[in-house]
Amino acid sequence: MATPLAKPAPRPDFPAMNAPPEATPFPNPVRLEADERHVHAGFLNKARRTLGRIPFTEDALAAYFCAIDPATPLSARATLFGALAYFVLPIDIVPDFILGVGYADDAAVILTAIKTAQAHIAEPHRNRARAWLRKERPPAG
Numbered sequence: 001m002a003t004p005l006a007k008p009a010p011r012p013d014f015p016a017m018n019a020p021p022e023a024t025p026f027p028n029p030v031r032l033e034a035d036e037r038h039v040h041a042g043f044l045n046k047a048r049r050t051l052g053r054i055p056f057t058e059d060a061l062a063a064y065f066c067a068i069d070p071a072t073p074l075s076a077r078a079t080l081f082g083a084l085a086y087f088v089l090p091i092d093i094v095p096d097f098i099l100g101v102g103y104a105d106d107a108a109v110i111l112t113a114i115k116t117a118q119a120h121i122a123e124p125h126r127n128r129a130r131a132w133l134r135k136e137r138p139p140a141g
Contacts, residue, residue, distance in 0.1 A: 027078030035078070035085035039064065042088040048136055054103045060087065060110050061129035066121045076117040083113030 043064055047057060054060075066072050067080035087106045114121060 032078045035081040038085040056107050058129050062125045065125040065128040072120050076120040079113045083110045
């Protein structure tokens, strides 16, 4: 009989995969609460300050209105609040004041979250975003 070249590997134990859903909370309620607090405190103000300087304002606003909608599932809300909190918080991978690339990381994070939660960002959320933009934009001319 041939001798194996290596010892047999032990069976992997994946407790998180075998645990009941309530044992592995997603999203993290503490993180969600903190993100939600940061977004409520600063998102609309930052959106006002960056109007016309970032191309994803309407998408970010639609994501915001989806995140604050109680009908949006918790996992989608957590994803959107996390991305929007990244946009609001002053700590950034690429600082926002760097001309040309300052908002690139914010855009990547927000657009990834929007792609993930796109099934929940409905036309009423987009309509609220457009209405907010119409109200906030200075008149042309």
